[in-house]
Amino acid sequence: MVMNAPQIQGGTLTGLSLAGRDGTWDLTHQDGRIVVLRPSTTTGGGFVMPRLADIHVHLDKTFTACRMPHRAQSLFDAIDMMAADTANWTVDDLKKRAETGLARAYAHGTALMRSHVDWHGKEAPLAWSVLSDMARQWRGRVDLQLASLTPLDDLVEIGASVARTVREDGGVLGAFVYRNEDLCQKIRTVFDLAEKHGLDLDFHVDEGLEPEACGIDTIIAETARRSMAGHVLCGHGCALAVRDPDEVRLVLEKGAEAGVGLTVLPGANSYLQDGGPGRTPRLRGLAPLHEARAAGIPVMIGSDNVRDGFYPYGDYDLWDVYRLAVLNRHLPHHDWLESISAGPARWMGRDLGLREGAPASFIRFDARGPGDALSRAGARREVWQNGRRIPEFQGDDR
Structure with a gap:
């Protein structure tokens, strides 16, 4: 099963390729929410999309x-x-x-x-x-x-x-x-x-x-x-x-x-x-x-x-x-x-959009963008929920 991860109070992810947006972006989260989302001067931070x-x-x-x-x-x-x-x-x-x-x-x-x-x-x-x-x-x-x-x-x-x-x-x-x-x-x-x-x-x-x-x-x-x-x-x-x-x-x-x-x-x-x-x-x-x-x-x-x-x-x-x-x-x-x-x-009456003030819940791929992530089935993936990373699945192998 999936185990709970320790809470991460805050931090910044830099140089992100963000779904639906041009260029690269820095994402700062604090206490489980996105507090700053702004254009970045760096690259290589991975591809991020909503859950x-x-x-x-x-x-x-x-x-x-x-x-x-x-x-x-x-x-x-x-x-x-x-x-x-x-x-x-x-x-x-x-x-x-x-x-x-x-x-x-x-x-x-x-x-x-x-x-x-x-x-x-x-x-x-x-x-x-x-x-x-x-x-x-x-x-x-x-x-x-x-x-x-x-x-x-x-x-x-x-x-x-x-x-x-x-x-x-x-x-x-x-x-x-x-x-x-x-x-x-x-x-x-x-x-x-x-x-x-x-x-x-x-x-x-x-x-x-x-x-x-x-x-x-x-x-x-x-x-x-x-x-x-x-x-x-x-x-x-x-x-x-x-x-x-x-x-x-x-x-x-x-x-x-x-x-x-x-x-x-x-x-x-x-x-x-x-x-x-x-x-x-x-x-x-x-x-x-x-x-x-x-x-x-x-x-x-x-x-x-x-x-x-x-x-x-x-x-x-x-x-x-x-x-x-x-x-x-x-x-x-x-x-x-x-x-x-x-x-x-x-x-279903919900909003999963990534914006300032929204929950810091998203998926980050170790990829340059969606095409790169789709091309490599083994591309590393991190799932974030409310400012913390979810560990990989651990459970019975069916």
């Missing part, structure tokens, strides 16, 4: 890859394998796996996290209770927000019970939407629940490569109709990668007008979409990031699944996920940093 905000993970499923009977052949194969594994989800099992995930995320620089939790009955699942307790225990290190995740057809039936508990626990209401019958009415029911209970929404939507999967269109239309800009997040959107480009352009324009957000998950989606034994996948299933942002949609990048049936890799290192997105999606590396930090932080 990370991982808005889409699955702590209930994490670190179960070793228990899977085979490599997932599809999204729905992974769903079936994970459903079978829930027989092993005891309090101790959930705590141990999620604790490891949070500790790794903290050591890598994550400050905020939203975890989806599978929810299939009227009563809250065991994982919701366990992770709610852990959210309280980890507050101030990794601030953890929970989002329920229920298949849309089920949520229509049990939504009242789910929404009440989610509201009481300060969570987010979520649904899995994929080629459902009577889609418009079911989406309206979910929005009714959100309005009644004052909840934000977070959808897993169109997570496949069928062009007819267009749940995101209905969500966007309902968001606009309810004037819920800034309160509805759509994750995955894989089908947008295979739909008609002119059609997608209109969808994205409407999404921007409605004020929805989009989360792209380069790990699990690249791994599961267009897969199969003995063949090389051609389609990667990643939503059009460039086009979405150009249209005005806030675009975020998340870790998604980590070492489970959906994706047997990862380490809750959002910087490593960012590297994957930069390579796969041809992102200008210096211009998309907000997608893993400031952007999702704002969506």
Whole structure:
């Protein structure tokens, strides 16, 4: 686990390359806050950026890859394998796996996290209770927000019970939407629940490569109709990668007008979409990031699944996920940093910006800038929180 570091009362870091700013900078901190941030006359101090905000993970499923009977052949194969594994989800099992995930995320620089939790009955699942307790225990290190995740057809039936508990626990209401019958009415029911209970929404939507999967269109239309800009997040959107480009352009324009957000998950989606034994996948299933942002949609990048049936890799290192997105999606590396930090932080109601008076909480890479840090996976990294350095992860090796 991550051990506490002794408090550093103050000091100055010089010659820093600072995310989003030209030139080099000196940063002076005192009693856990940035007191001076000014242009520097020196170089070589490293690359500094705000801490990370991982808005889409699955702590209930994490670190179960070793228990899977085979490599997932599809999204729905992974769903079936994970459903079978829930027989092993005891309090101790959930705590141990999620604790490891949070500790790794903290050591890598994550400050905020939203975890989806599978929810299939009227009563809250065991994982919701366990992770709610852990959210309280980890507050101030990794601030953890929970989002329920229920298949849309089920949520229509049990939504009242789910929404009440989610509201009481300060969570987010979520649904899995994929080629459902009577889609418009079911989406309206979910929005009714959100309005009644004052909840934000977070959808897993169109997570496949069928062009007819267009749940995101209905969500966007309902968001606009309810004037819920800034309160509805759509994750995955894989089908947008295979739909008609002119059609997608209109969808994205409407999404921007409605004020929805989009989360792209380069790990699990690249791994599961267009897969199969003995063949090389051609389609990667990643939503059009460039086009979405150009249209005005806030675009975020998340870790998604980590070492489970959906994706047997990862380490809750959002910087490593960012590297994957930069390579796969041809992102200008210096211009998309907000997608893993400031952007999702704002969506969760927080500010991770580096300025005078703000907490001295940041990540410093032994690198000349973001491109250099991305190019060298082994570049030394320091995570600072409130003026003190966080030690590297120490714990069980999964």
